[in-house]
Structures are given as structure tokens and as C-alpha cells.
Amino acid sequence: MIRITSEHNELGVVVSVAGNLDSMHIAELEKLCNGANHPIVVDLSEVRSADAGALCWLSGLLARGGNITGASPYIKLLLERSGKASGTTGKEGHE
Helix, strand or coil, X not given: CEEEEEEEECCEEEEEEEEEECHHHHHHXXXXXXXXXXXXXXXXXXXXXXXXXXXXXXXXXXXXXXEEECCCHHHHHHHHHCCCCCCCCCCHHHC
16 A cells, blocks of 8 residues: 655645655655745655656656655665665655
């Protein structure tokens, strides 16, 4: 089960994800993030796991200038092991 919500605030567009993030949810995330004229922040503080497709999408988000906040040490490790995040998960200070 997954829950995805979005809001606009002083950080820009904040997309919050809760549950197990997998590839079949990428289209919904893309819909919420595409076309945003403001910075995009994806809050992963309630994500328990992510599959390879989701990790690839998250890495792409970072490469496009998006930010990730609230990633657990486990999700950070998965991003690092995917070899696409260069050890960074965006601006963690905005939690």
C-alpha cells in the first residue's frame, strides 16, 4: 500500500510518499512533479522500501535539480548502491 500527496509551500512543490515505493507508482509521481514551476521536494520520511525502478526515478529527480528529504538510512543506502546518486540525497536540511 502506498499514499502519495502533494502540497505547495515555501519550499515549492512537496510530494510526500508513504509506504513501499515501486515502479508502478512512478507515473503518479511524474504527474505531480512535471510542469512544476517551483522547486520539487520529495519527502520520503514514511517510505519503507523502494524497488530499482523507483530508485532510478529518484536518482533522475536529483539529477534534474529536485530534492529528497526524510530519506531513511536504508533508502539512502539503496540510492548509493544503485550507483546513481553519488552519495547524496538532496537538501536534507529542509526536514
